[in-house]
Amino acid sequence: MEHLINHNVKNIEISGIRKFFNLVAGTKDLISLTIGQPDFPTPEHVKIAGKKAIDENFTSYTHNAGIFELREAAAQFVKEKYDLEYDAETEIITTVGASEAIDITFRTILEEGTEVILPGPVYPGYEPIIRLCGAKPVHANTTANQFRLTADIIEKYITNKTRCIVLPYPSNPTGVSLTKKEITDIANLLKDKDIFILADEIYSELVYNAEHFSIGTILKDKTIVINGLSKSHSMTGWRIGFIFAPAYLAQHILKVHQYNVSCATSISQYAALEALTNGKNDALTMKNEYLTRRDYVYERLTKIGLKVVNPDGAFYFFVKLPDRYPNSFDFALALVEKARVAVVPGSAFSSYGEGYFRLSYAYSMDTLKEALDRIEKFFAEETRA
Numbered sequence: 001m002e003h004l005i006n007h008n009v010k011n012i013e014i015s016g017i018r019k020f021f022n023l024v025a026g027t028k029d030l031i032s033l034t035i036g037q038p039d040f041p042t043p044e045h046v047k048i049a050g051k052k053a054i055d056e057n058f059t060s061y062t063h064n065a066g067i068f069e070l071r072e073a074a075a076q077f078v079k080e081k082y083d084l085e086y087d088a089e090t091e092i093i094t095t096v097g098a099s100e101a102i103d104i105t106f107r108t109i110l111e112e113g114t115e116v117i118l119p120g121p122v123y124p125g126y127e128p129i130i131r132l133c134g135a136k137p138v139h140a141n142t143t144a145n146q147f148r149l150t151a152d153i154i155e156k157y158i159t160n161k162t163r164c165i166v167l168p169y170p171s172n173p174t175g176v177s178l179t180k181k182e183i184t185d186i187a188n189l190l191k192d193k194d195i196f197i198l199a200d201e202i203y204s205e206l207v208y209n210a211e212h213f214s215i216g217t218i219l220k221d222k223t224i225v226i227n228g229l230s231k232s233h234s235m236t237g238w239r240i241g242f243i244f245a246p247a248y249l250a251q252h253i254l255k256v257h258q259y260n261v262s263c264a265t266s267i268s269q270y271a272a273l274e275a276l277t278n279g280k281n282d283a284l285t286m287k288n289e290y291l292t293r294r295d296y297v298y299e300r301l302t303k304i305g306l307k308v309v310n311p312d313g314a315f316y317f318f319v320k321l322p323d324r325y326p327n328s329f330d331f332a333l334a335l336v337e338k339a340r341v342a343v344v345p346g347s348a349f350s351s352y353g354e355g356y357f358r359l360s361y362a363y364s365m366d367t368l369k370e371a372l373d374r375i376e377k378f379f380a381e382e383t384r385a
Contacts (some may be wrong), residue, residue, distance in 0.1 A: 006260070012128040015261055016348025024342045031371045032342040033359050036172060036316065038234040040289075042271075043282050046233060049274035062266050063078060064258045066094025070269050072243050082204065082214050084225065090247040092266045093244040094272075098202045098228040098241035103129050103244065104256040105224050106164075109196050110135040114163035119149035120352030121318065123172040123200075127350070132305035135163065139350045146309045147174040147318065151185040154370045158195070165190070167215060168200040170207055173349050173358040174318040175277055175294075175311020178212040187218040197223040202241075203314040205232035208291050208341060210312070221246050225251075231314075232283040233275045238268040290315050293361040300372040301359075304379055315362040318346070321355050324382075341371050341376040 021034045023377040041047075053059070065071060071088040078084040086092050095101040102125065103307035110116065112134035116127055120139030127137045140157045142149050154165060169184070170177040178186075190197065197215055204212040204227060216225040228241030241264075243253060275282065294310075296339070297317060301308050307320040335341050346356030361368055 008132050008134065012131055015124045017124065017344050020329075020342070020344055020348065024333075024336045027336055027340065027342075029340045030336065030342055031340060031367060033361070033363060033368075033371055033373065034342050034344050035362075036231075036314075036360050037236050037362060038231060038286060038315075039362050039364060040234040040286050042235050042238070043233060043275070043279050046235065046271050046282075048277045050238070050267050050271035053270035058266050058270055060266060062263045062269060064263050065092065065254055065266055067266075067269050067273070070094055070273045070276070073273055074244075077276045077280055078214075078225075078227070078244060081278055082137075082212055082217070084214055084216050084244060085220070085246045091245060091250050092248060093243040093257055094269060095228075095241040095243055095257065096261050096264050097230060097239040098200065098226050098240075098260065099125060100257070101226045101228070101241045101243045102126065102198070102200065104253055105226070105245075105258060106130060106133050106135075107256050108249070108253045109224075110163055113161060115159060115161040117149075117154060117157045117162060117165045118350075119147065119166070119171070121147070121346060121349035121356065122166070122175055123168060124169075124348055124350075126166055131262075138162075139352055141352050143352055144180055147171060147176045148182060150178070151183050151189040154186060155189060158193070162193075162195050164196040164198055166198045166200065170203040170212075170311070170313025171316075172203070172314055173316050173344070173346075173353070174309065175314045175316045176309060176312060177207055177210075177212070177313045179210070183215050184211050184218065187215055190222070191219060195222065199225045200222055201225055201227050203231050205288060206287050206315065207313040208287070208294070212313075216244060224249065226269070226293070229272055229275055229308065234286065235275065237267075238265075238271055240264060240268050240272040253365055290361065293363075293365060296360045296365065297359070297368060297372065300376070304372075304376050317341075317359045317361065318349075318353075318356050318376075319359060321346075321357060322379075326352055326355070332357060335375070335378060337353055339374040341374045341378070
């Protein structure tokens with residue numbers, strides 16, 4: 001009966017991140033720097049709000065778009081933080097994490113034969129969904145531009161089939177972001193074109209050297225901003241994301257959301273309400289710690305002699321492999337076998353990620369120090385060999 005399975009499903013694979021993580025799981029004495037998950041606990045006051053929701057029996061269905069108080073809090077949060085203007089009633093949808101938000105957005109705007117421009121390298125969660133919609137992912141090479149998908153690069157890839165451009169900044173896997181000028185240049189390029197913009201801003205609270213700037217402040221009518229609490233409030237397991245989109249578009253995305261999940265978990269929504277109100281600055285403490293870790297890891301990697309673009313957001317380094325390692329997957333396996341350190345091979349992030357590896361620094365300083373000691377020793381021994 002396997003021949004009856006949807007061919008689009010058969011032609012996609014599990015994430016390269018998870019594939020490698022699963023492959024090396026169980027390795028003795030392994031230090032894993034693979035998963036992009038904050039190592040901080042969910043803030044205590046947020047957990048208390050979740051427990052209170054259970055005790056007060058807030059355990060039933062909510063409005064499909066989420067409880068109104070949460071949507072109001074989300075509107076206020078992005079207004080205060082990023083100067084984004086969205087109506088809580090008609091332009092905000094609470095989703096089951098940013099992943100569901102991406103899924104239902106693509107299913108709303110894509111059709112068979114349309115194209116989506118993505119930066120390459122890029123987080124692997126977009127391409128499979130695009131393909132499930134019968135659309136074509138088009139990776140734009142950003143490796144010569146410090147991994148920034150700027151207007152001049154985008155313009156080279158636009159065709160009459162282009163339906164959407166993904167701007168995932170700050171970036172997973174590279175940690176880079178776009179400047180206000182770069183965002184404005186993209187807006188000027190696209191303002192007269194019938195092309196949607198999916199702005200995945202899940203790391204917007206983790207920008208180090210400047211204020212996060214969203215293209216939604218310029219081109220609201222064609223932009224879908226996606227955000228959530230997984231990275232900013234260390235709430236990965238609570239599964240709360242948000243879609244911010246103009247009303248004409250949000251009403252259609254909401255239909256897909258309704259038939260997909262009905263609504264996000266009620267308990268998590270009340271915890272999210274606490275996070276966005278009394279905890280609106282919870283990310284600051286975490287961000288300061290990530291910055292300390294970033295500076296430490298950057299110093300260690302450059303001392304080893306590895307080439308890196310110093311990230312200005314998120315919690316990743318995308319490290320260039322020396323030329324003697326032509327295959328990132330084989331390198332990552334060797335690092336596990338000889339140094340007992342796991343990183344993600346760059347090939348997990350499109351063909352443009354080949355020749356790199358991703359290192360997450362969402363781990364304690366002690367863990368990072370030990371891992372980098374092992375990596376340094378690995379390269380020293382490989383060089384002598």
